[in-house]
Amino acid sequence: MGYLRGFMDFSRKDQKTRDPIERIKDWEEYTIRLDEKDLKQQAARCMDCGTPFCHTGINFDHSDIGCPVNNFIPEWNELVSEGDWKHALERLEETNNFPEFTGRVCPAPCEGSCTLAINDDPVAIKTIENEIIERGFDEGWVEANPPQHRTGKHVAVIGSGPAGLAAADQLNQQGHYVTVYERDDRPGGLLMYGIPNMKLEKDTIDRRVNLLKEEGITFECNTEVGKDITREELKQQYDAVILCTGAQEHRDVPAENRDSKGIHFAMEYLTESTKALAVDPEKAPIHARGKNVIVIGGGDTGADCVATALRQECNRVVQFGKHPASPEEREEDNPWPLYPMTFKLDYGYKESLEANDEDPRKYEILTQAFEADADGNVKSLRTVRVEKVMEDGKLVTKEIPESEEIWEADLVLVAIGFTGPEREVLEHFGLKLDERGRIWTVDGTKDYRTSEEGVFAAGDARRGQSLVVWAIREGREVAEQVEQFLQTEETADLV
Template sequence: MGYLTGFMEFNRKDQEVRDPIERIKNFQEYVLRFDDDELKRQSSRCMDCGTPFCHTGAEWDGAYVGCPVNNFIPEWNELVSEENWQEALARLEETNNFPEFTGRVCPAPCEGSCTLAINDDPVTIKSIENEIIERGFDHGWVQAKVPERRTGKRVAIVGSGPAGLAAAEQLNVMGHHVTVFERDDRPGGLLMYGIPNMKLEKDTVDRRIHVMKEAGIAFTCNTEVGVDITREELNHEYDAVIMCTGAQDPRDIPLENRDSSGIHFAMEYLTAATKALKTDPKNTPISAEGKNVIVIGGGDTGADCVATALRQNCKRVVQFGKHPESPGERTDDNPWPEYPMTFKLDYGYKEGYESQGEDPRKYEVLTQRFEQNEQGHVKALHTLNVEKVYEDGKLVTKEIPGTEQVWEADLVLVAIGFLGPEQEVLEHFGLKTDERGRIWTVDGMKDYRTSEEGVYAAGDARRGQSLVVWAIREGREVADQVHEFLTEGATKKVV
């Protein structure tokens, strides 16, 4: 390492961020870049430990450990500490197709598994990763990966999210002709319209798509498979199909007056807000301006709704979660090197705290019913507090009598997760699904082949709602399997 004892000499320092009150005035990215000296110090904190866990990407007893794409983290940390940026980029690109996405939106399981985190703050792996790829774009080192020869085989990929994009790039490098189908007007899937600009500006997505097009990958947008193009047409034109449709079927909350106007799914709201930025941020069909906003659901999607509502100048925003507040430190059942399930004041919550004087999150709150006005618009939520208790050895959620509350609401956003992939396109292909509605694949999670010959599945459509970095891993792995299918002399196309 540049400093052999850097982990003892330097404290962790995160990237600077824009002032919370200032940044809610627009949708620009809120994280700023490190300077050279600080990057050298932060990368030198890597211990280059004998048995690093940061890049393992393993699953132990249902808990995931380390980086799912198995980034060579100690190696490129050393190269950055030595200011050898181009070689660091080369090592990073060996395992991760899109570091500019994971470097912005990944929750960094690698940092939770950093050996230094046993008794100190972990290395700022995510920030260093992002800076490596940005330096690569700044200096023109990121180049289109044009294959030297083509195999003549053609692959259709349905869905242009991170899994589809990763599979497309890998298969293109292998020499196959790849076409990515996207039903929306711009490629990127979740990256384009599901993640707000303040976390991932869309120029960053467009920049990567441009490189992929230069490499020879074709993108067909405004095309819904099963509607605008049929399975039979894909069968005729392509040698294999990969389903990367995501898990976008939202989980609903079937309560009294759910049909009231003013109640929307979170992704519907976020997509509308992001699309409006292309023309006029105020010209969105679902606006929080001047409204009392309630977000139901305590996850990252709900947090993005909080941050978006603040930027739309809401009157007030609160977020309900049925789980208790996370502990400040790891608990005994959440040991290192698992991802730490500890309290964090993420960007949207920090903004809410600064602008409203309190954390927008309300814990252990269960929505009981909606109340609507004479015009059929939502006007209030009725809730009850809950608690987690053990009964017969099982942890259950129990309602607490006498804790009823009524919350004024003009806009309600439902962010309680997803059921799985939308079923229409799966039915069109005649694909078998599992008990959770996901695309069934051979041998569970160990294979990417579906019930139909020549049709593969990857990403959230196969594994359920997950992280961008897991989608990239699945895209890379399914590409290897499809390549094997195409190069073994298979002549049978999609059935």
């Protein structure tokens, strides 16, 4: 590194954020970019480790270690510390198709595996990554680069989330004709409508999609496979098909009165709220104004629901989780370099603390039943407290006697994850599924072939609900395998 004492002389500094009280009045991104001096100092904190774990990119014991796309983190940190932003961008783009997405919404497993994090705050890798790509756009270094030659091969990508976009980008650069099919009205998948604007403004997605279009990729929106175009038509028109349809089969709460009005899946709420921003935020079909909102589920999607409800001027919002609060420090069963399962105050929680003097999270709570009024509208939830105990060597969740509570609720949002990909497209293709209902592929690591010849699968549809950065990795890897398949097909045609 250019400055060897950076990790000793400089403390970690994260991206600045807008005032919580002010930012809940609009839907703009809540972060503010650091200045040049701060960014150079943050990059100089990188230790240039002999064996860096930050870009390892593996999953171990259900936890991520390092960056799944294997970003050259120490290299571009050094370049940033020296002010060489253009070369830093070149190194970043070698491994990551969309750093403007990961630099905003990735939980940064790279930072959890930073060697400095063993006994200090990790390097602000995510902040630096986002600044590199934004600097690239500001300076005009990021521009369309269409391939010089076309192979004549045609590939269809079903789904325009990060896996589909990454696969399309890689194959287009190889010279193949790529068409991306999206059932919604705009490309981006869950990036577009599943992640709120305050975390990822939609102009950022449009900016990248427009570049991909300039490079020759075709996007067909409002097109659902099995309805608007069939399996037979796809097989006839394309040399290969890649399914990147995500994992959007919701996990539900099978409780009494679940069919009451006012109970919705979180993704339905987030999607409708985001779509309404293009027209009128007040016309969102599901709106929280003046309501007591309860979010069931303690994950990131639930946190996004909290932040959205606050912007819609709800009366109160609380979020239920069945697990205990995370510890302040790593516990023995969560050592470095695993992703740190420690207490964090997400943006929506900070906003709730400032606006309502309340952290909305309520821990170790299990929903038992919903209660409805005479018109069938949800009016409350009945819950019970739970605890984790060891029984026969296993950790189990047990209800605590006489701990029942009643919570007022006008709007309930179910955010407890997804069970796997939606079945319609899979059934239309007649694809084999694995034991968890995901698309079966020949190998769970780097073989993306499905049970149908010429049809491949990648992203959440294959691996289950995961991170944006894993989706990009899978999109890149499936593109590599499709490229090999197309070359084999070409060779076979010549024999």
